[in-house]
Amino acid sequence: MFLLLIVVIVLPADASDDRQYTALHFGASINDYIAFKYNMAPFQDSFSICTWIKRVDTSASSPLVFDYEPSHEILLSSNGRYNHFLADGDLNRKESVFTTPVGSWFNYCITWSLASRSINLYLDGNLVGTGTTDSGRALKMGGTLYFNILYTTSSSSFIFGGQLYQFNIFSKALSSADVKKIADGGMCLDLTEFSGTGDLRWEYILSQSRSGSVREVEIDIDDNDTVECLKTLLRRSQERLTNVTGRLNETESQLSGTEVKLNTTLKELGYVRGELERTESELQTESAQHNKTGEQLGTCSTSLTSTLTHLDTCSTSLTSTLTQLEGARTFHNITRWDVLYTTPYFNKVLTEELFQQLSSSWGMLGKFVGVNITEGVVNHFSQFHKEPVCNVFKQMSIPMLSKLY
Incomplete structure (x- = not known):
């Protein structure tokens, strides 16, 4: 029983944790993309986009990782050519700061708020560019989110053709310290402490329909991230173990209570069984008595029939006697x-x-x-x-x- 309960409790957590270490690999075709609608209201006044990117294909001149419509409201490229946010193009043409070699992972973050009007671009936790949005300019609503393509064109020049991991949109402008912590924490860092209500989480993106050859792949963790990943895995395992232990103790307590109830139920069932057996015996006795009563009723029926016949005879005799009595009464009354x-x-x-x-x-x-x-x-x-x-x-x-x- 305990083994079964442990499986029920642990497996969902393990399955969810496995997906946290899953990247998406996009092909170099315009048919390889992900597109879906999402409520962007939580990000209307502020947001932060953080993700891990690995460049694989280098054939595209302007590889776009992300495009939020309408009207290219947010563009995010993997080589720095296009970084367009709320009609601000100050972060475009930043190829010179995207120096991570092809085939290696790097951390990419942008932050923005309506109050500050500032857009900050971070690579591996370092601020590499800033921009300014128009006063009062908020994020437009009702658009569609696209990955690996530019919505308005079928040109392969905008195909990302690489790998993406832990793409999250947070509903607040993260501080420089937060961005640095995310980058230094490595690909295994738990991002729960940065999350808020309405965030678009990586797990949700992984659950969306995919077109073409978009597929899930296991992340290739660099040696520098190994220690941090192991620490993260150990911490998560300890948390799950504590959680499972708590649930196991709770389950054992419930089972103990259930065992007491079961014993009580068994006693009650034993009593009920005895009552049923006694009732069955009484029913058998009643059945025999019923049969005997039926026989007696049959005899009584015969006797009643005979009595009725006798009564008919008596009735006839009484009628005759009444006639005689009437005659005698008449005879008695004469002079x-x-x-x-x-x-x-x-x-x-x-x-x-x-x-x-x-x-x-x-x-x-x-x-x-x-x-x-x-x-x-x-x-x-x-x-x-x-x-x-x-x-x-x-x-x-x-x-x-x-x-x-």
Whole structure:
């Protein structure tokens, strides 16, 4: 895990650092160039351009390293023939001070500010020329930046055809001491301390599209720069190591916290697993109970069907019983002597057989107590010498003989 984290942290810094030691080699054709737009507003009132230049091709009479349009607002040559800034040509025709041999690197810086109106040209940290811009003259905006060609012509006389390294435009006029420090620091010097907001950095130029045979090359460091480069490399390595160590310690702390959280999570997962197993067991029990309940419901369904059939039978029986009860209610409400008007008894001699039928139908003739009856009927019934009958009739009133005829 730690090795992976180190790779993630260190590799981007190494990759970026490698590009800081990459130069651009321009061919001698008009098709070999770089061109792009850039917001030049940070440089409107002051700027400094510093770069390392190596002359390779010597066929061009006026080799232009850089041309900022519109109208050649800034021209920078590698042999001193054209050094044109904000319409000032005081630094043109300076071939005599560009004495570095072909094939060797030299440091080139110019500085300018609107307040001072002064343009200063430095070679290898030494002031070799000055110029003056018009009062109130600021840098024009909206132009395009060109490298290795003159924008308005296709002539090969203006092709640089050499190598360029660490081309930076700073948004302030560097002091002579700053320029000297950059030159003496060599090609490996870290320029971070001179940088400001809105600067055009070399890394940005390296990221732009290229035309023709423009390519990246490793810089050829002179022996005089070796010690400084080694010091710079050592310092940067120490800074990266400190940075990586800090991040590694932070990562270890985070991993320690993560390990604690992981252990807690594992315990929670163990508890959850136990709960899941318990729930699964309960579900199995519930499933068995469900199956049993289903069987019971099936039995209940059969029993319910049988009960419904029985209820249908009971309903029929109840209907019949209700009919019987209605008949019995009607029978119970009739006058007891009215029974004598029915077919079995009306106009018939009350024989013992009929008496028995009447007695069994009514239960007891005592129910006739209080019913009006004639004396003739009483006498008629008395011939049977039935003691219960006589006793009953003796308790009845005599009037309303008409009820019998």
